[in-house]
Amino acid sequence: MDTLLTAEIAANSPRYRRRSSTFIDGIHDVSDDQGQMAPAQLYSTMSGRLFHSGRIAIIMVGLPARGKTLGVKTRVFHLGDYRRATVPGGKVPEDYFYPNASPASQMLRQKILKKCREDIYAWLNHENGQVAIYDAVNPTAAGRRALAKEFANHDVQTLFIESYVDDPEILKENARNVKISSPDFHGMDPDEAAKQYLKRIETKIPVFETMNEEELNYVKMINAGQSFFYNNVSFNYLSHRIVFYLTNLHIKSRRTFFARAGTTTDEDSYKADAPLSEEGRHYARKMAETLLRHREQERLASIANGGPDVPLRPLTVWTSTRLRTVQTAEPLKEMGFKVRQRSQMSQINPGVCEKLSERAIRALYPEEVEKHERDPYHHRYPRAESYHDLAVRLEPIILELEREQNDLLIIAHESVLRVLYAYLMHCSTMDIPKLKFPRDEIIEIIPAAYQNEAKRIHIPGLDPKTIPSSPEDIRIPVPSPSGQATPVPAMPNLPESAAANVEEEQAAPVQHPPEKIVNTAVKDMVSDKVTDED
Amino acid sequence: MAPRMNGVGIMPEDTRICVVMVGLPARGKSYIAQKAQRYLKWLSIPAKTFNVGNYRRNDAPHPSADFFDTNNPEGERKRRAAAEAAVSDMLKWFKEEGGVVGILDATNSTKERRKWVLDKVGREGIEVLFVESKCDDEELIMANIRDVKTSSPDYVGQDPEKAAQDFRERIRHYEKVYKSINEDGDEDDLTYLKIMNVGRKVFINRIQDYLQSRIVYFLMNLHIRPRSVWLSRHGESVLNLEGRIGGDSELSHRGEEYARKLPELVRESVGDDRPLTVWTSTLKRTIATARYLPKHYNQLQWKALDELDAGVCDGMTYQEIADRYPEDFQARDEDKYNYRYRGGESYRDVVIRLEPIIMELERSEDILIISHQAVIRCIYAYFMQKSQEESPWVPVPLHTLIKLTPRAYGTEVQTYKANIKAVSTWRGKGSTAKHEDPAPDGGI
Numbered sequence: 001m002d003t004l005l006t007a008e009i010a011a012n013s014p015r016y017r018r019r020s021s022t023f024i025d026g027i028h029d030v031s032d033d034q035g036q037m038a039p040a041q042l043y044s045t046m047s048g049r050l051f052h053s054g055r056i057a058i059i060m061v062g063l064p065a066r067g068k069t070l071g072v073k074t075r076v077f078h079l080g081d082y083r084r085a086t087v088p089g090g091k092v093p094e095d096y097f098y099p100n101a102s103p104a105s106q107m108l109r110q111k112i113l114k115k116c117r118e119d120i121y122a123w124l125n126h127e128n129g130q131v132a133i134y135d136a137v138n139p140t141a142a143g144r145r146a147l148a149k150e151f152a153n154h155d156v157q158t159l160f161i162e163s164y165v166d167d168p169e170i171l172k173e174n175a176r177n178v179k180i181s182s183p184d185f186h187g188m189d190p191d192e193a194a195k196q197y198l199k200r201i202e203t204k205i206p207v208f209e210t211m212n213e214e215e216l217n218y219v220k221m222i223n224a225g226q227s228f229f230y231n232n233v234s235f236n237y238l239s240h241r242i243v244f245y246l247t248n249l250h251i252k253s254r255r256t257f258f259a260r261a262g263t264t265t266d267e268d269s270y271k272a273d274a275p276l277s278e279e280g281r282h283y284a285r286k287m288a289e290t291l292l293r294h295r296e297q298e299r300l301a302s303i304a305n306g307g308p309d310v311p312l313r314p315l316t317v318w319t320s321t322r323l324r325t326v327q328t329a330e331p332l333k334e335m336g337f338k339v340r341q342r343s344q345m346s347q348i349n350p351g352v353c354e355k356l357s358e359r360a361i362r363a364l365y366p367e368e369v370e371k372h373e374r375d376p377y378h379h380r381y382p383r384a385e386s387y388h389d390l391a392v393r394l395e396p397i398i399l400e401l402e403r404e405q406n407d408l409l410i411i412a413h414e415s416v417l418r419v420l421y422a423y424l425m426h427c428s429t430m431d432i433p434k435l436k437f438p439r440d441e442i443i444e445i446i447p448a449a450y451q452n453e454a455k456r457i458h459i460p461g462l463d464p465k466t467i468p469s470s471p472e473d474i475r476i477p478v479p480s481p482s483g484q485a486t487p488v489p490a491m492p493n494l495p496e497s498a499a500a501n502v503e504e505e506q507a508a509p510v511q512h513p514p515e516k517i518v519n520t521a522v523k524d525m526v527s528d529k530v531t532d533e534d
Numbered sequence: 535m536a537p538r539m540n541g542v543g544i545m546p547e548d549t550r551i552c553v554v555m556v557g558l559p560a561r562g563k564s565y566i567a568q569k570a571q572r573y574l575k576w577l578s579i580p581a582k583t584f585n586v587g588n589y590r591r592n593d594a595p596h597p598s599a600d601f602f603d604t605n606n607p608e609g610e611r612k613r614r615a616a617a618e619a620a621v622s623d624m625l626k627w628f629k630e631e632g633g634v635v636g637i638l639d640a641t642n643s644t645k646e647r648r649k650w651v652l653d654k655v656g657r658e659g660i661e662v663l664f665v666e667s668k669c670d671d672e673e674l675i676m677a678n679i680r681d682v683k684t685s686s687p688d689y690v691g692q693d694p695e696k697a698a699q700d701f702r703e704r705i706r707h708y709e710k711v712y713k714s715i716n717e718d719g720d721e722d723d724l725t726y727l728k729i730m731n732v733g734r735k736v737f738i739n740r741i742q743d744y745l746q747s748r749i750v751y752f753l754m755n756l757h758i759r760p761r762s763v764w765l766s767r768h769g770e771s772v773l774n775l776e777g778r779i780g781g782d783s784e785l786s787h788r789g790e791e792y793a794r795k796l797p798e799l800v801r802e803s804v805g806d807d808r809p810l811t812v813w814t815s816t817l818k819r820t821i822a823t824a825r826y827l828p829k830h831y832n833q834l835q836w837k838a839l840d841e842l843d844a845g846v847c848d849g850m851t852y853q854e855i856a857d858r859y860p861e862d863f864q865a866r867d868e869d870k871y872n873y874r875y876r877g878g879e880s881y882r883d884v885v886i887r888l889e890p891i892i893m894e895l896e897r898s899e900d901i902l903i904i905s906h907q908a909v910i911r912c913i914y915a916y917f918m919q920k921s922q923e924e925s926p927w928v929p930v931p932l933h934t935l936i937k938l939t940p941r942a943y944g945t946e947v948q949t950y951k952a953n954i955k956a957v958s959t960w961r962g963k964g965s966t967a968k969h970e971d972p973a974p975d976g977g978i
Contacts, residue, residue: 227737229735230735230754269877270877271845271877271878343883343887344887389837393837393838393887395890
């Protein structure tokens with residue numbers, strides 16, 4: 001398995017949290033299947049691990065309801081899951097969470113702890129894992145020291161991450177909003193759940209010691225990202241990364257829109273950097289109109305629903321440095337929107353595959369095709385970029401995107417949209433090469449508590465020829481989806497259906513209502529792991 | 535068709551930041567300031583350091599320690615005037631010269647002074663990021679003092695022992711009034727980065743935007759452990775022989791010879807005992823060049839180290855480019871840093887994609903990079919502070935190992951020739967020669 005450490009950010013700034021009723025403060029993780037990795041990985045190495053980091057256990061420290069928030073995609077071991085799996089029905093003895101539990105309860109705790117840690121070692125040592133996240137409260141200094149020692153004996157470095165909150169506002173909101181959705185309280189009266197939950201916290205507060213261990217590597221995140229303290233982190237690489245990502249958590253309710261670039265006069269050539277064709281310019285105008293109309297409609301709808309009558313958030317446009325994206329942004333630029341070029345957003349480089357048909361590629365590079373079919377995400381044709389390369393290249397863009405405060409329209413090539421979309425929507429890397437962004441849709445990403453949501457906004461009145469997935473992309477034989485749906489449900493299967501749809505539209509231009517997409521697979525998974533307070 | 539649209543909008547143009555250094559003398563503030571400035575300028579973010587000491591020296595060139603005594607009204611007045619002059623010049627620079635990151639290099643060791651800077655700069659809509667270097671490791675401080683007494687203009691021509699003593703006296707005056715940021719708990723509203731003992735502990739408070747987080751991240755990656763970075767181009771390639779640019783060709787015979795010689799060259803420069811990590815590009819010629827290096831060296835391939843993409847001109851000779859794209863050929867010579875090949879990259883683009891590499895380099899210890907002419911020029915420009923006009927023209931000969939060693943104020947360069955003949959791939963302005971020889975002086 002290739003390396004991981006991907007940083008990806010859960011949606012939660014303190015301000016956002018206060019408004020949200022379903023805020024997640026656990027770790028956003030993806031499924032554990034091999035080969036499922038997040039985009040924006042740093043890079044791969046010959047050994048398959050980030051060699052300068054070794055095997056690492058990230059250990060979460062903190063009381064429940066204190067916003068343990070970190071989005072490193074890797075394997076997460078929630079002690080709470082083990083507890084629920086070990087004890088039928090999840091019913092643990094009354095005193096299980098108490099520091100002075102009965103011997104029987106303590107034995108049970110030990111048993112559950114042991115099972116969880118054994119799994120971590122097995123995964124790190126035998127399954128080539130690199131970063132295990134051990135999610136439990138780990139409240140005492142002595143316990144943490146022992147844990148660091150135990151992991152060290154297994155040749156695993158430890159990095160503790162503590163989320164420390166002393167802002168009463170944040171504490172209260174967290175308890176009220178989040179924890180009662182935990183599986184432990186499922187089906188319970190909310191008031192009763194909150195009461196039980198707070199009681200659980202109270203029983204633990206006396207024994208909780210905030211991190212102050214000079215010799216341990218730790219990062220302390222204070223009041224949901226307002227400050228960070230960073231101690232003695234000897235394997236800097238990872239911890240630096242983590243801090244960088246944590247400091248970049250900044251999601252308000254701003255929207256991100258994705259749109260394709262228009263068609264060009266020389267669609268087949270990557271190198272030509274051709275300008276927009278007549279249809280392409282038409283598309284650029286239509287896209288701009290549709291987007292602005294949509295934003296205004298959303299604003300009016302919000303007011304109609306009792307929202308405040310405030311002006312729209314400013315919109316910034318990012319393009320690549322390729323002519324077609326720059327020119328697609330021109331109508332918006334003329335209207336006074338700020339347009340910024342990003343050289344990292346150029347489309348995936350097709351290398352030797354440029355202008356070759358699939359048949360030609362198969363004939364010329366049979367071995368490469370075979371490798372590609374085995375791993376379409378990581379494989380790189382000669383002189384080309386893999387999707388993995390592209391994701392690495394886009395990493396700074398992703399960070400800046402997390403920091404952006406305005407609404408953002410990204411006009412880019414399909415390959416770039418795939419990676420950015422997958423990042424924001426938690427798609428599996430294996431699906432990235434297959435995601436489709438027909439030109440007659442603008443995608444809107446809306447930050448939501450557990451998992452971002454996407455809407456597709458139809459652009460009416462386009463020439464059907466210009467709609468399908470891009471010929472600008474590498475024409476490489478991607479293995480056909482093995483019956484498995486991409487994480488974007490019901491993306492219309494253009495181009496087959498395009499012709500029919502469009503005919504209908506031209507007869508009577510229908511304004512399709514925006515369609516909402518939620519990556520439900522992720523949502524279920526995350527909500528299952530929301531709260532673990534062992 | 536406009537081949538030169540580079541750079542526009544690449545900078546975070548709305549943000550202006552004043553980085554205010556905080557800390558006692560001999561805590562590496564100027565070192566941090568200088569590193570940050572170099573990094574930002576390399577990324578084309580206008581950055582400038584305003585050193586209050588330099589302003590003060592206009593008025594008091596060689597002050598003795600009691601000048602810094604807070605009970606000395608004359609000294610206080612002059613120091614205050616120097617700080618005012620520095621800040622007002624900085625504000626002028628923001629306003630008139632489009633400055634983005636101004637660095638105020640001074641001790642700023644009291645709450646009052648910090649509040650004064652915050653008010654004065656904040657009023658202009660400029661964000662203030664305080665960066666404190668706090669150090670109680672005596673050894674580190676002594677090393678810094680030794681450095682200062684030999685290099686500070688305040689002590690030019692003085693007996694080094696006396697200078698050191700006077701300097702320690704000066705530090706004591708500062709210590710009397712020094713308050714670490716938020717030491718009293720009433721500066722919690724400030725945006726700041728506090729680095730304790732060169733990164734053993736770091737505290738970050740209220741970082742507001744992307745550019746701030748970039749600066750903070752960069753500063754956190756700095757370390758002062760001794761190390762070097764070695765750079766080498768790949769061995770001479772088949773396309774080099776033909777005078778063609780780009781491509782993904784194999785090594786020539788002589789290039790192969792260089793690959794075999796490289797381990798010896800590296801041993802001579804690095805020694806046997808230091809573990810070295812080798813970074814190559816993903817192209818055949820760098821991987822082939824690295825393949826005889828000792829097996830225990832870690833090797834890593836970076837896509838970001840691939841040669842500048844010449845787009846439609848890939849694989850051509852300069853003559854062919856001049857014939858087929860005469861306007862481009864000329865445009866490139868006029869502004870080589872910003873010229874982007876059709877369907878390819880500019881030097882500016884390469885710098886942007888190398889930024890994560892620089893971050894890794896700052897963080898890492900001994901690294902050998904085997905890459906390509908344009909990429910090595912960009913990395914070299916970072917370490918040597920070469921301007922954008924200059925860096926794309928720096929001659930980087932084949933079959934030469936370059937050793938860069940960062941020092942407190944600048945970088946030391948050493949070169950090791952393999953003495954294996956190779957063609958010259960350096961090209962002067964306007965030339966279409968296949969192999970221009972010899973390259974001018976001033977190269978690596």
